[in-house]
Amino acid sequence: MIVETGHYALVLALALALVNSVLPIWGSVTGDRRLMAVAPSVALMGFGLVAYAFFALTYAHVASDFSLANVVENSHSAKPLIYKISGVWGNHEGSMLLWVLVLALFAAAVALFSSSMPDDLRANVLAVQSWIASAFLLFILLTSNPFARLANAPAEGNDLNPLLQDPGLAIHPPLLYLGYVGLSITYSFAAAALISGRIDAVFARFVRPWTLLAWICLTLGIAMGSYWAYYTLGWGGFWFWDPVENASLMPWLAATALLHCTAVMEKREALKIWTIFLAILAFSLSLIGTFLVRSGVLTSVHAFASDPQRGIFILLILVVFIGGSLALFAWRAGGLKQGGLFAPVSREGALVLNNLLLTTCCATVFIGTLYPLALEALTGEKISVGPPFFNLTFAPLFAPLFVLMPIGQNLAWKRGDFFGAAQRLIVAIGAGLIAMLALAAWRGGPVVSVVLSGLAIYVIVGSFADLGRRLFVGGGATAIMGAGQRALRLPRQAFGTAFAHAGLGVTLLGLAATGWGAEKITALRPGDEVEIGPYQLTFESVQPRAGPNFAERIGRTAIRSSGVLIATIEPSTRFYPARKMNRSEAGIATIGLGQVYMSIADVAANGSVNARVFWKPLVSLIWIGALIMAFGGCLSLSDRGFRIGVARRAAKAAASSPQPAE
């Protein structure tokens, strides 16, 4: 019964989304306030209904209701509760429902927290959001119904794919979707602004917190997915330039660019057209990612052609929304007034360069991902575009960003002084060079690692240069005494920027250090010893162990440093009887910032176990850096300048300032 009400709620949500697609816009065009006021309440109701549908599906999964096709295909009565819940979005239908839930959540958030927005802007934003919701609700109801019943319910389900039975699944997709789909808000804002034709600093202020929120979630989601792949895959890789990963990286790059140019638009009213374009682009890339992943086109062009229903539907959504918004853009952008002026060497100039490089990176990933598909569709020729291509093209484009990042932060708005900025960074440059020399003398190793580590240190120190200069004015004890007080008065956004930039530097350091890692592939018997990096490993025993819905064989291994036991790891191979599938679970010991990583295969006939052992110095910095970036984002988000109240005051000020009579 609950299942049917869930299905019904989804149909109702579609009806409401359709209502909200029309009435608010109608209201804003005719200036009817009552029609515009419909939008927030309908958005909230829509969210309630989608949330209820999601709850109904979760209920069916938790209760192991095997009369539902979706539950049979993805669940098992013996599965632990957490995976019964996360299994809801571990499949196509459920993940699309989560997609729509996040969409509705953001609409509801706008309805609740943007009472200060001009009525017509809010009405238009929610209407555009409803267009997207209508399209995807229709998609779910017509092609991917999670509530489909089976005529003959089996007694047991097929279980969730073992690879997905991991805490990673509980956290990663929701986070990623919050970021991915959260960008829909920036899209709706851009479309609404284009419809109303009012694009100014106030618009940038309203759109910035939402972009930042989506960006934080996207950053965490990608980092989380990368760590999940790292510890479950078994060979220590963390980024593969897989099309599916690229699909999440592209919106991140676009959102990062957007975040930086909304700063320019808010402070200086410049780059308006570009900001709007990026806002459209970011969500368009999310849509393209959804299409790539959901249509099966990635598996092969032929798989797509043989079962095209879902793919065609998403492709249609894609064409309508991207094409529609770009047409709107082309129609309106020409009429935009040019904004604030600035010299090439200035904060704005640096941010333009940032945007140029980030967009080029994004375009590179886009072309690299889609080129093989296009080539095969057009000529039938099959090529592969893999990690070597992306490493060769992406790295040289991204590296200048690291060099420029601290410089840009130290340039003044409007007209900057390049040499002055470089002078302020003297400490950072020095630290980077010293780090490079010290590492070259002490560790040696690959030149790339040494250079990138130096660059990373420069970025980390340089990120705080501007902050340090503003805090420690003057010299001696008084400067330090005053710093605390000044820190309280500085906008938190300044700290946020510093931390986010430093976080990227920390990630770079982790990446650079992979060059100093060690790897051993060897066959082990209980009692065998392996040297890896500075540590000695003793493979103690292989034991069977029973899990809740799997059986595993663990290879207990002790890690010693000059004879002293530091940690014990238990890499294992697991067998899941319900799906008759194996998966390996790496044994990882974090020592300092580095990790000893070990994965094992099944026991061979002669009693030995094939093992892969890694020492990865500083590897945890890759993800710690992402956490620091997100932390910086949260600091900025908590800045008073980002709060709606300030936007409200700005809007009031704009409204009360003399306007030419119409």
Add this chain to the structure above:
Amino acid sequence: MNFPCGRAFAAVAFFGLVLLAPRMAMAVQPDEIMADANLEARARHLSAELRCMVCQNESIDDSNAELARDLRILVRERLQAGDSDEAIRAFLIQRYGDFILLRPPFKATTWLLWGAPFLVLVVGAAGVILAARRRRTRFEDARILTDSERAKLKTLLEEEGS
């Protein structure tokens, strides 16, 4: 049933997309490793850029598939026989086509792919420079005072001075 392909996992991890492929072993296995460390390093380098034909976008170095193992052994046999990296690659292309190369070759149908990043950067930079030039003229205009402004300034300064 097992996951031979890590890439398949990445797909699962990122979007719950499930790509299945048969059987299991574990990427490079101890019995494959060559005695000569230099040759082994070349083998690893070569196989990291060769696509596993069973898996999605995964190198044979990372793949658990049986075919990948066969290819890894083939690469090592050829190296042992004294073939150059180029000769091994050419042999594999002849057998499997360009599809096996994770680093696409530079040729008529791929120059656009390889040139794209550069093209985008150049076109983007040209756009930025054009916009900057337009902005600069406005910027300079904004800095130059008109005659009336100059006169006004002069009177203001004189008032100040007197």
